Amino acid sequence: MRAATTTIWTLIPTQLPTLTRRCPRCDAPRTFACTGRVRVNANGKRLDAWLLLACVGCERSLRLTVHERVEVRSLPPGHLDALHRNDAATVARLAQQLVGEEASSSPAAVAIRGAVPEPPFVAVIRCESGAQLRLDRVLAQALGLSRAEVRRRWRQGWIAAVPEDGRALARRARDGQRIWVGG
Numbered sequence: 001m002r003a004a005t006t007t008i009w010t011l012i013p014t015q016l017p018t019l020t021r022r023c024p025r026c027d028a029p030r031t032f033a034c035t036g037r038v039r040v041n042a043n044g045k046r047l048d049a050w051l052l053l054a055c056v057g058c059e060r061s062l063r064l065t066v067h068e069r070v071e072v073r074s075l076p077p078g079h080l081d082a083l084h085r086n087d088a089a090t091v092a093r094l095a096q097q098l099v100g101e102e103a104s105s106s107p108a109a110v111a112i113r114g115a116v117p118e119p120p121f122v123a124v125i126r127c128e129s130g131a132q133l134r135l136d137r138v139l140a141q142a143l144g145l146s147r148a149e150v151r152r153r154w155r156q157g158w159i160a161a162v163p164e165d166g167r168a169l170a171r172r173a174r175d176g177q178r179i180w181v182g183g
């Protein structure tokens with residue numbers, strides 16, 4: 001492998017996951033979507049926080065617990081402020097943590113930010129806010145190729161994981177993963 005420039009590809013969720021629950025108002029199973037908001041209830045030194053979802057049929061809200069009676073002082077600096085501001089990256093991360101595991105939607109849509117230099121280059125993958133995408137989809141999206149073409153180049157050694165891992169293509173891209181793209 002020749003010496004190669006390095007670029008960083010940041011995966012960013014563009015869509016928050018949804019959840020299916022029985023809605024008491026609709027009296028039926030409904031999709032609950034993240035509203036992008038967090039409710040914080042501070043009570044002296046302790047606070048509760050919830051991620052707010054809403055039924056897509058009737059907008060009845062559903063709260064998922066983020067913090068329960070937690071000591072304000074124990075929170076990392078900036079976190080409480082981020083909750084108060086409904087900081088988009090924080091909300092996306094919480095949504096992945098709280099909803100991601102029982103999400104009813106297909107994996108949340110992901111955008112990729114980063115330059116595509118002249119090959120050869122090494123791309124370092126960063127997964128922001130719990131963004132998840134199979135590596136072959138990351139490469140197809142970032143390089144503007146079909147997944148079949150990505151697989152072909154992978155088999156021929158024109159695209160490879162560093163260190164080499166032949167099976168990485170069908171797995172989720174990992175934070176910090178390095179991909180070599182040859183010319």
Ligand SMILES: [Zn+2]
Nearest residue numbers: 023026055058
């Ligand atoms: Zn409803």
